Amino acid sequence: MDLGISGRKAIVCASNRGLGRGCAEALAEAGCEIVINGLDQDRLRETAKAISGATGAMVIPVTGDVSDAGVQRALLAACPEPDILVNNNGGPPRKDFRELDRAAMAEGVVQNMITPIELIQAVIDGMAARGFGRIVNITSMSVRMPIEGLDLSSGARAGLTAFLAGVCRQVAGSGVTINNLLPGKMDTDRLRGGFERAVSQSGQSMDTVRAAQAAEVPAGRFGTAEEFGQTCAFLCSVHAGYITGQNILLDGGLYPAAF
Template identity: 70%
Template sequence: MDLGLRGKKAIVCASSRGLGRGCAMALAEAGCDIVVNGRDSAVLAATASEIREKYGVDVIEIAGDVADQKVRAALLAACPSPDILVNNNGGPPFRDFRELTHQAMIDGVTNNMITPIELIQAVIDGMAERGFGRIVNITSLSVYQPIPGLDLSSGARAGLTAFLAGVARTVAAKNVTINHILPGKFDTDRIRGSIEFAAKKAGTSFEEQASRQAADIPAGRLGTPEEFGQACAFLCSVHAGYITGQSLILDGGNYPSAF
């Protein structure tokens, strides 16, 4: 399927590895020029080089933590009129909520709620004026299904979802959409941290816990960043203009709900 994105410009936050990388790759495959971002400049450079070689699109690298205002300013300077914005950022580490300090909670909300909102504030009116915009926020299945130890991440991402529910409806008529993708268990550094946390709590090995978690998923496996990226690319496509304000669960059937 032609996604109708050739020549579009996309900012993909935290895209040097993991799910963000999967999104950047899929959008580049669809013909988008990409601004990629990541904290590790060497990893970021390798990702950018691979995208250029594979897909022949323009790629700009902006190193740093997207929660830093200077890094966000650099992203917008590199692409002041994006057609697509994919918000993504690492969440707080697994931690019992009793151990969360005041500053840790402020940082969690800044990283996973305030940062994407401020980026949306910066790009949404331009998208509306041009008559095309796609905003996708990578949140978490924990927005729907609580995960002990991820309480801060869950709360901040749920706040982002609720905040944008009304905003999405205000720009839908301008062909600007805002949606969320809620990943379950994907083969990323983040899920490996989750498995390590669970293994330590259960007193088992990493390998045993990993096998147990995969077996609990109806699909019988972890997801891949590549298939996640393709779902993101579709939500960014010209075919998805009637989908907005929605939360798409990608979890191999793990969340037990009929609706």
């Protein structure tokens, strides 16, 4: 399917690996010019080279923490008039809520709520003026379904979701959509880190832990960054202009609900 976004310009945050990289690769395949971002400069340059080599797309790397105001300015300098913004950021580590102090809670809210709002503030009026814009926020299944130890991440991402529920309806008539992608158990470094923690706590082998967690998913497997990225690219396409304010689960059926 031709997504109709060839030549569009996209900023994809936290995209040197995992789900962010999957989104960047899919948008590059669709013909977009991409600005990617990450903390590791060497990895980011390698990622830019790999995506450009595979797709022929222009890929510009911007190193740094997307929550840093200077890095945000650098992203916007590299892409002053983005048509697409994919918000993504690392979340707080697993921790019992009793162990969270004020500084940790404030940092988590900045990472997963304030930062994406700041970037949306910076780009949304330009998108509306040009009559086209796609904003996709990578949140988490934990917005709908509690995950032990991720209370801070869940709360901040749920706050973002509620904040944007009204915003998306203000700009829908200008050709701008805002949607959220909620990953479940995706085969990423973050999930593998959870496996390692489970191995150390249980004494079971990595294969046993991995198989047990995959068995919890009705699809019988973990999701991939590639299929996640393709879903993101569709939401950014001309075909998705009537989809806005939605929370789309990619969880293999793990969240047990009819609605």
